[in-house]
Amino acid sequence: MFFKKRFTAVLLASTLAAGFLAGCGSEGAGGDSKDSDVIKIGANLELSGPVASYGQGIAEGMELAVDEINKAGGVDGKEIKITKVDNKSDGPEATNAAIKLTENDKVTAIIGSATSGNTVAQAQVANGAKTILLSPSGTSPNVTVNDDGSVNEYVFRTSFIDPFQGRVAANFAIDELSAKNVAIYADNASDYAKGLAASFKETVEKAGGKVVAEESYVAKDTDFRSTLTRIKSAKPEFIFIPGYYEEVGLIVKQAREMGIDVPLMGADGWDSPKLVELAGADALNNTFITNHYSAGDPDEKIQTFVTKFGEKYSGKSPDAFNALGYDSVYLLVDAMKRAGDTSDATKIKDALAETKDLSLVTGIVTVDEDHNPIKSATVLEYKDGEQVFKSKVNP
Amino acid sequence: MEWVQQLVNGISLGSIYALIALGYTMVYGIIKLINFAHGEIFMIGAFVGFYAISGWGLGFFPALLLAMTVCALFGVIIERVAYRRLRNATRIAALITAIGISLLIQYVVIYFRGAQPEAYPNVLSNRSFDFFGAQISSQSLMILCTSIALMILLQFIVHKTKIGKAMRAVSHDMDAARLMGINVNTTISATFAIGSALAGAAGVFFGVYYTKIEPLMGVIPGLKAFVAAVLGGIGIIPGAMVGGLLLGVVETVVSALGYSLWRDAAAFIILILILLFKPSGIFGKNAREKV
Numbered sequence: 001m002f003f004k005k006r007f008t009a010v011l012l013a014s015t016l017a018a019g020f021l022a023g024c025g026s027e028g029a030g031g032d033s034k035d036s037d038v039i040k041i042g043a044n045l046e047l048s049g050p051v052a053s054y055g056q057g058i059a060e061g062m063e064l065a066v067d068e069i070n071k072a073g074g075v076d077g078k079e080i081k082i083t084k085v086d087n088k089s090d091g092p093e094a095t096n097a098a099i100k101l102t103e104n105d106k107v108t109a110i111i112g113s114a115t116s117g118n119t120v121a122q123a124q125v126a127n128g129a130k131t132i133l134l135s136p137s138g139t140s141p142n143v144t145v146n147d148d149g150s151v152n153e154y155v156f157r158t159s160f161i162d163p164f165q166g167r168v169a170a171n172f173a174i175d176e177l178s179a180k181n182v183a184i185y186a187d188n189a190s191d192y193a194k195g196l197a198a199s200f201k202e203t204v205e206k207a208g209g210k211v212v213a214e215e216s217y218v219a220k221d222t223d224f225r226s227t228l229t230r231i232k233s234a235k236p237e238f239i240f241i242p243g244y245y246e247e248v249g250l251i252v253k254q255a256r257e258m259g260i261d262v263p264l265m266g267a268d269g270w271d272s273p274k275l276v277e278l279a280g281a282d283a284l285n286n287t288f289i290t291n292h293y294s295a296g297d298p299d300e301k302i303q304t305f306v307t308k309f310g311e312k313y314s315g316k317s318p319d320a321f322n323a324l325g326y327d328s329v330y331l332l333v334d335a336m337k338r339a340g341d342t343s344d345a346t347k348i349k350d351a352l353a354e355t356k357d358l359s360l361v362t363g364i365v366t367v368d369e370d371h372n373p374i375k376s377a378t379v380l381e382y383k384d385g386e387q388v389f390k391s392k393v394n395p
Numbered sequence: 396m397e398w399v400q401q402l403v404n405g406i407s408l409g410s411i412y413a414l415i416a417l418g419y420t421m422v423y424g425i426i427k428l429i430n431f432a433h434g435e436i437f438m439i440g441a442f443v444g445f446y447a448i449s450g451w452g453l454g455f456f457p458a459l460l461l462a463m464t465v466c467a468l469f470g471v472i473i474e475r476v477a478y479r480r481l482r483n484a485t486r487i488a489a490l491i492t493a494i495g496i497s498l499l500i501q502y503v504v505i506y507f508r509g510a511q512p513e514a515y516p517n518v519l520s521n522r523s524f525d526f527f528g529a530q531i532s533s534q535s536l537m538i539l540c541t542s543i544a545l546m547i548l549l550q551f552i553v554h555k556t557k558i559g560k561a562m563r564a565v566s567h568d569m570d571a572a573r574l575m576g577i578n579v580n581t582t583i584s585a586t587f588a589i590g591s592a593l594a595g596a597a598g599v600f601f602g603v604y605y606t607k608i609e610p611l612m613g614v615i616p617g618l619k620a621f622v623a624a625v626l627g628g629i630g631i632i633p634g635a636m637v638g639g640l641l642l643g644v645v646e647t648v649v650s651a652l653g654y655s656l657w658r659d660a661a662a663f664i665i666l667i668l669i670l671l672f673k674p675s676g677i678f679g680k681n682a683r684e685k686v
Contacts, residue, residue: 050510188656215655220615222605225404226650233397246512250607257523258400258530277514278606 038081039074039342041066041332042101042131044112044122049089050246053272054114054321058136059084061325062111064312069329075336080329087113091121098122102129108343109134111328114321116140116192119155127154132345132352134158134332136324137292139165139268140191144371154345156352156371158328158362160395162192165267165290166199166242168377168393172288173238174207176391177263181212183236185227185251187243188216196242196267212236217247224251225258232260244269249278256283268292271320271387281385288390292320293362294378296389305361320362327360334358400529401651402644407535409643410542411604414597415620416627416635417542417549418590424630425566425586427486431493432473434617435500436591440466440598441515441608442504448516455518455603462599463592470591471584479580497617504610512609515602538600545593546636553632558585566630615659622666628676637677 043062046055066080074080083105087094094113101107102125109132113119116138123143126133135143135157144155173179182204187193201211213234215227228251231239239255241248241264248270255264256279264287271291276284295306295317305326309318318326331352336342339351355367363375379390415437422430440462447458477496481489523532553559561582564572573579601616602608623642627634642662649661669676 048509052509052511215653217655218659220611222601222607222612223404223408225407226401226647227655229397229400229404230651230653246607249514250605253606257521257532259523274512274514278512280517 037078039078039336040105040107041080041082041329042098042105042107042110042112043082043084044087044094044097044101044110044118045084046089046114046118047084047086051089051115053274054137055086055089055112057319057321058112058114058325058328060313061136061309061318061322061327062329064309064322065326065329067312068308069333075333076342078342080333083107087118089115089118091118094118094121095125098125098133102126102131107131108345108348109332111136111325111332113138116143119143119157123152123155127152130154130345132156132332132349134328134352136328137268137321140195141370141372142191151370154349156331156349156367158324158331158360158365158373159268159292160375160377161372162195162267163199164395165377166196166201167203168290168379169196169240169265169267169288170200170203170207170209171393172290172379172391173240173263173265174204174209177238179209179236179238179263181210181234181236182238182240183213183215183231183234184211185213185215185217185224185231185239185241187219187247189219190243192269193242193244197240200240200242217243217251219244219247221247222250224254228255228258228260232258237262239264241266242269245272245275245278249275252279252287253283261286263288265289268320276382276385281382284382284385287382289380289382289387290377290393291380291387292378293323294380294387294389295319296380296387297378297392298389301359302361323361327362327365330360331355331358331365397651399527401647403526403529403531403535405644405647406539406640407532407604407643408647409623409640410535410539411597411601411616411639412620412623412642413636413639414538414542414545414600415594415616416623416639417546417632418593418597419620419624420627420629420632420635421549421586421590423624425562425583426478426482428478428489428493429621430478430590431490431617432496432500433590433594433620434613435497436466436470436473436613437594437598437601437616438504438608438610438613439469439500440595441602441612442513442598443595444599444602445513445515445608448518455599458518459596459599462595464595466595466598467588467592470587470594474584474587479583497613501610501613508610510610512607515606515608519603534604538604541596541600542636542639545596546632549589549593549632552589558582562586619662622662625666625676626669628679631676631678634676634678641677 045059046052066082070079085097087097101110111134114137119135119138133155137159138157139159139162141161143157144152184197186197213231267290270289335348335351339347341347353367358365365373365375367373374395376392376394378392380387381390419433443465444458444462447453447461477492521532521534523530561577564577565579565582569579623638624635627638646658649658
């Protein structure tokens with residue numbers, strides 16, 4: 001492992017250096033100004049790498065929204081032009097991509113990235129270049145708020161935040177499943193999972209429930225049987241497993257094999273077709289997730305979106321990332337319209353911060369003082385490998 | 396009953412380590428090289444099995460045999476291309492080459508198929524039955540039985556066959572063996588072939604038992620198997636088996652006590668302790684019989 005670390009460090013250093021040099025070199029080169037007849041929006045997304053399915057989903061949603069807007073005459077008579085950059089699901093690459101988009105392409109706003117980590121990696125660049133950064137699905141609180149409590153002026157998001165998902169899961173367990181004794185099994189290596197676990201625990205205890213077991217695992221583990229045995233002997237009525245689908249798939253499978261048949265619940269990190277392949281459709285019965293949206297939601301706005309998406313992408317049913325990518329474009333365009341300006345990022349960011357009761361596919365959005373949207377969450381249940389709409393929870 | 400279940404968990408985990416450790420120990424026994432690419436052969440085996448089952452629709456046993464054959468060939472090629480010309484070089488040079496080969500295989504696989512994980516198809520029925528209140532799955536039982544059977548087979552090859560005798564001779568003194576008319580190159584190739592075939596088998600078992608396979612899956616099991624081999628006494632076949640099972644049980648006990656985040660650390664603390672106090676391992680004697 002020692003050798004590996006060193007190798008990665010050298011690689012990291014050289015990538016950073018390369019990015020820095022590229023940033024410097026382009027300073028004189030980028031000639032075109034921000035005032036032209038197109039609106040330039042950058043997309044800094046995970047188009048390849050481990051979470052490529054997230055980034056590709058967002059890109060599809062964005063393209064549908066841009067098509068619609070351009071067909072309807074654009075914004076202020078200007079067409080939207082998207083410049084897509086692949087950050088390879090990697091933090092340093094996301095920083096490089098942000099430098100390229102702000103320095104070379106002179107975009108007004110960047111939409112991206114899919115994960116909180118990759119968004120945080122470009123927050124400084126965006127703030128420095130006075131360019132709006134809008135994360136479609138980065139749910140960690142520190143995307144918009146720094147460690148010292150100050151708000152990143154130019155950084156916004158379309159999704160709700162982790163503590164909210166944790167609260168929704170806790171209320172669902174206690175009110176709808178009437179569970180009293182719950183267990184938590186969280187990914188210790190991710191801030192996302194730890195944030196969810198903390199808010200879940202707090203809400204459960206406030207509501208009079210009891211956390212009988214609190215265990216953690218590390219990403220890339222494959223054997224969870226011993227910890228699951230420990231959890232099983234604590235006899236919980238409900239297990240909350242915040243984490244990503246790669247490990248969660250195995251945890252669900254191994255838990256069911258060991259005879260743990262209580263309801264299991266997670267959050268949007270579970271949302272991937274791979275989860276069903278890894279865990280198996282049977283094992284996933286009686287599991288729930290909180291998510292941004294559901295294609296099965298009877299809401300009229302959602303059903304229109306599902307139809308339009310299916311027409312563009314040969315019958316495919318849109319997932320949450322598709323919906324968030326789509327909504328991100330509309331959130332931004334709404335702010336541009338209210339600001340009365342399509343290229344001045346400073347005016348647009350003020351308008352974004354004042355967004356109120358904007359009706360989007362993933363809910364009715366009001367942006368709060370920390371640049372986080374206040375919006376509803378959806379609870380889904382897995383039935384024979386399919387996500388079925390269960391209920392909608394308002395903040 | 397929780398403890399019976401934990402013991403069962405530990406033994407299932409340990410038998411995978413043991414299967415990989417057998418190959419490690421054989422290669423070390425004969426050319427004193429810690430073949431860090433062994434974990435990657437394990438990964439290749441898992442992927443060959445996966446494509447054979449889901450792509451060509453082969454059954455479990457044909458896929459297992461195919462994976463073992465491909466891995467045996469692969470191991471021989473690695474030895475021929477990378478290690479043979481370094482046979483008289485310093486041991487650190489060979490070790491660095493092994494790490495290089497390991498990284499090369501990982502990233503070539505990522506280059507060609509991406510880093511995303513793959514879910515193994517369900518080819519073996521998995522029933523669990525009750526044993527003193529613990530759930531034992533038929534798959535884990537099968538992995539344990541296969542590891543033991545392969546270990547017995549290996550012992551037989553090493554001690555009762557001609558090629559085994561040649562292996563022991565080469566491991567004892569390469570030059571003297573050559574003078575006695577033993578073809579050293581063939582013998583070393585055979586050792587790599589057998590060791591790599593075992594890693595390939597372990598890869599397929601791992602895929603079936605744990606479902607998820609990905610290009611970097613060989614790193615941690617490879618390192619753990621290395622610890623297991625050292626624990627049992629590197630170069631000694633029953634040592635690899637016992638070391639693997641013991642390591643699996645120790646890791647499980649650490650998790651069972653609620654220190655699941657310390658599980659990997661525990662494995663490597665064992666490695667350090669063994670190297671400090673009994674470098675020859677549990678089964679190590681002063682005059683060791685190697686292979």
